[in-house]
Amino acid sequence: MRVVKHPILPDDTDCDITIYCDGKAIPAKRGEPIAAALLAAGIRVFRETAKKNFPRGIFCGIGRCTDCVMTVDGQPNVRTCVTLVRDGMQVETQKGLGRWAEEA
C-alpha cells in the first residue's frame, strides 16, 4: 500500500510507469526500487529457495543479504531492493538459482 498522505512529508506523487511481475501489470514510480513497487502491489514472495522451495522476500533493503533477488528482464539474481524500475520491465518470481533467458 502506498503512503499518500503523511504528517511530515509532502503528498506522495502518482505512479508514472508500469512494470510486469510474472506477466501482471504493476504500477510503479520512476526512481523507486523494484521491491517497493511489488510491496505496494501487495506482492511479498519474491523467490523460492532451490532445495525446499521456501518463500523469500525483502529483508535488508540495502543490497547486502540477497534474499530479494528475482529474474529481471531475463537476468537472474537481480537485487530488487537496489535495482530501480524501468518502464516495461519484466520481473519474474525466481525459482532456486534462476536461469538466464537464453538458457530457458
Add this chain to the structure above:
Amino acid sequence: MRKVQTVVIGAGPAGLAASIEIAKAGGQVVLIDENSKPGGQLFKQIHKFFGSREHRAGIRGYDIGLQLLKETEDLGVEVMLDSPVYALYQDPEGVMVSYMNQGREKAILGEKVILCTGAAENALVFPGGTLPGVMGAGCAQTMINVNRVLPGQKIIMVGSGNVGLIVSYQLMQAGADVLALIEAAPSIGGYGVHAGKIRRAGTPILVGHTIKRVLGKTQVEAVEIVALDEKFQPIEGTEQILEADTVCIAVGLTPLTELAWLAGCQFTFIPVLGGHIPIHDDNMASTVPGLYVAGDIAGAEEASTAMEEGRLAGIAASEALGLYTDEQAEPLKEAVWNRMNTLRTGPFGQKRFDAKVQMLATAKGGK
C-alpha cells in the same frame, strides 16, 4: 588508470562530510557509491536530530542530507554513482580502488582513500525468521519514508534501541498499526523521549520478551512471543500469539568492513561499536598507509557522529597531502573532537566514548 588525490568510498553522512572537507581544503576528491543516489541512509531519517545547534540538532535527517548534497555540488566534488567498489590494494603511491561501472571493471588510484561504507542491520534467528514479512527495521524505514510504501499493516517491532523506537513511531505516522514493541532485556534500550511517544500512541513496550516463532505459510501470519526470565530463558506458559503480518528487527548494526579486511587493515574487537573494527588513530587513519575510515565502519554510532568522523578524516587526509599546514589543521581537528566528545556523553554516549578511548589506546600501542 586514473590517479587522484583522494577517493572517498560511500556517499552517506560520513563520506559526504569527508568529501566536503577535502574540497574545502582545495583537494581533488572522487566520491564513489554503489547506489543510484547519494545520501546513504540520511534521507529516510525524517525525525529531528539530537545534540546542539552546531550538530545541526532540531533539523530533520533528510534536510541535513540535502544540505550536504548542496555543499558537495557547490564545492565541485565529483560523485560517481552506481559504482560498487569490490577491492582495495595497497600501492606505493596510495591505495588502488577497483570498482564496477556499467558492467565494466575499473580502477582508480587515490593517494589517500577514505572508507565510509557504513553498517548493516543484524539479523535474529527464530523459526519462521526467513518468511516474507520479516525484515530489518531500517529496511521498513526506507520503504515508508523514501519509497512511501507500507511493508505491512500489523507490525511487531523487535528491539527497543533508538532504531526500534523511532521506526515504530514512523511506521505509525505512515499509517501502520504497531501491535507491540518487544525487548529481550529487562529495560528499554533507547531514549525515554522516543519510548514515551510509542507508549502515548498506545503501543505496549514489552520488556523481557522475545519472539518464539513466526507462523505462516508463504508469509508472516502470526507471531508467537514469550516472556524471558532474568537469565534470558523462555518462561513456559507465557506464550502469546499476536496476529501480525510483519516483523521488524532492530537489534543493532554490524560495520561493513569487507573492504578494510581486503586492504589488509588490522582489526580489534569492540562489542559496543558493533564487533570487529579497523584500528584507527585520532586522525581516523587505519593501519594501512593512506587509508582512513570514518562513520559506522569505524564503530556503529549515529549519523551525527558519522558526519564528524568524516570531517576529521577529510581534514587529516588534506593535512597529509600538504593542503593544510599542521598549524592550519590542528584547530580544525580540535573543533571536530570537541563536537564529537559532546555527542558521546550521557548514559548511551559514554559507552561509545569509552570504546573510542580504548580504540585510540590500541592504535597507539601499534596493535
